[in-house]
Amino acid sequence: MARTVIPDIATLKDYVGQEFGPSEWVLVDQQRIDDFARATGDDQWIHCDPERAKRESPFGTTIAHGHLTLSLAPLLLSQSVEVKGVRMLVNPGIEHVRLRSPVRSGSRVRMRGLLSAVRELKGGAARATFRCTMEVEGESRPAAFGDFHVVYFP
Helix, strand or coil: CCCEEECCHHHHHHHCCCEECCCCCEEECHHHHHHHHHHHCCCCHHHHCHHHHHHHCCCCCCECCHHHHHHCHHHHHHHHEEECCCCEEEEEEEEEEEECCCCECCEEEEEEEEEEEEEECHHHCEEEEEEEEEEECCCCCCCEEEEEEEEEEC
């Protein structure tokens, strides 16, 4: 599916109920996992020790941190929807998050979203809520889902 371009913040509300995506596939390889571990200090063996994970993990390999998977949301959402006339956007949070399935090293993920709500804010800004699902290529269960919030500023 091609990226949806919304002409401006004021018309964002006209897209409530519309689905966006899927985004492009993004590779979650060991390098990305190791970089995330270094950035966060979470270097648990299930993420960073491929040999031990192969021997001891029920997944047979290392897996991405759940927060790494969630951190890909802004990138993947931007591949699916663009709002024109935005000076700045802020991601104030994710609600109702569920991490449903591990993302094994070497897997690819993508995201689908549905614009579920828009609240107008002062100065022409708007807070959009996207109900998003992170998919893992070849897996029937999603890696994660939740309500991703984005505030668009003119």
